[in-house]
Amino acid sequence: MSTxxxxxxxxxxxxxxxxxxxDPDEPYDASWARNKALVLEAERLGYDSVLIAQHTINPHNPDFDQLEAWTASAALAALTERIEIIAAIKPYLYHPVVLAKMAQQIEHISGGRFAINLVNAWNRPELERAGIGFAEHDARYAYGREWITVVDALLRGERTRFHGEHFNVDDYLLRPADPYRERPLIYVxxxxxxxxxxxxxxxxxxFINGQPLADVEALIAELRARRRPTAHAPLRFGLSAFVIARETDDDATRHLDHLFALATKDAPLRAQQKSNIDPKAVMFQTFAQTPRVGSNGGTAAGLVGSYDTVAERMARFHRAGIELFMLQFQPFEHDMRRFAEEVAPRVRRLTR
Incomplete structure (x- = not known):
């Protein structure tokens, strides 16, 4: 259980x-104006974190709009007061020295509320069309390991020397150091x-992608059994999930069916997206096993039902070790409010 x-x-x-x-009830809108309003409202409603995924081009269709993660994160850091801001990063897009300095600055702007979400990329065109190249799966992780080693040391305020296959950093020091904590959190x-x-x-x-409770329990047990550097705190766990919470289970099921029906209209876009995916990405292999709506596992976590049903299922995930629930909704703003008013208080009571 999470402590x-x-x-x-x-x-x-x-x-x-x-x-x-x-969806006629939620026009497609990835604008800065919408995202700013959404995050400010989430903070007012009591949400603890916002995750800003990183893409330079839209992963569904390059003709669609796409918010830039790091400039948006800096702006949100200045506009908010309490909510944690987690910015995703694909290492091939930024040299680690440059990125560490950017992260350090956003940490200062936010007053110690910033975090990095390290992801190692699955969308081929984003890197290939830029001339960066799309390395093989395990090679991307080897690159990411060197990259985060450099970033970690710099964020800790250490005078950094690193000589590896991909990076040669000699006597680098970033100032001012973090006055709030040792360094921003690193989500992976x-x-x-x-x-x-x-x-x-x-x-x-x-960060675990949405999937059934038994699978999440197994993943957590496997990671907890691995050795960690002695200086590191115990590993914490987050879960991505798409929530449909209504007054009754039947109401929630009807909305899920409605979204499934709407999603059939996206089949050509999903096929295009699938063709761009690295087939070795385990995330998409897992997704193929369970019908779902939403990204990063979506409704596969089973958070569909009445307010009490969803709260009880989330309490079970919490007992399994999940601390942070990173949530999706549709219609987003409407259901985000509903969750804050009806479900979050129930989960807090059940896990008190």
Missing amino acids: LPPRFGVWALVHGSRAALQ GGESEPARQLVADKGDVW
Whole structure:
């Protein structure tokens, strides 16, 4: 069981709707204006975190809008007061020295509320069309391991020397150092063997994609059994999930069916997206096993039902070790409010 109280976060709508892209009740909108309003409201509603996924081009269709993660994170850091801001990063897009300095600055702007979500990329065109190249799966993780080693040391305020296959950093020091804590938290995503070992060695929080409770329990047990550097705190766990909470289980099921029906209209876009995916990405292998709506596992976690049903299922995930629930909704703003009012208080009571 997690020894920490449950926390609730939301996915920023960096590339529009999360479940069905052609929903008349939620027009496709990935604008800065919408995301700013959404995060400010999430903070007012009591949400603890926001995750800003990183894409430079829209993963569904390059003609669609796409929010830029790091400039948005800096702006949100200045506009908010309490909510944790987690910015995803794909190491090939930034040199670690440059990225560490950016992260350090956002940490200062936020007053110690910033975090990095390390992901090692699955969308080929984003890197290939830029001329960066898309390395093989395990090679991307080897690169990411060197990258985060450099970033970690710099964020700790250490005078950094690193000589590896990909980076040669000589006597680098970033100032001013972090006045709030040792360094920002590092969240790590991915479920392949290289990803698991990377989070055990370098991460603070493992982001698990939405999936059934038994599978999540097994993943947590496996990671807890791995050795970690002695100086590291125990690993913490987060779960991505799409929530449909209504007054009754039947009401929630009807909305799920409605979203499934809407999602069939996105079949051509999903096929295009699938063709861009690295087939070795475990995330998408897992997704193929369970019908779902939403990204990063979506409704596969089973958080569909009445307010009490969803709260009880989330309490079971919390007992399994999940501390942070990173949530998606559709219609997003409406259901984000509903969750804050009806479900979050129930989960807190059940896990008190």
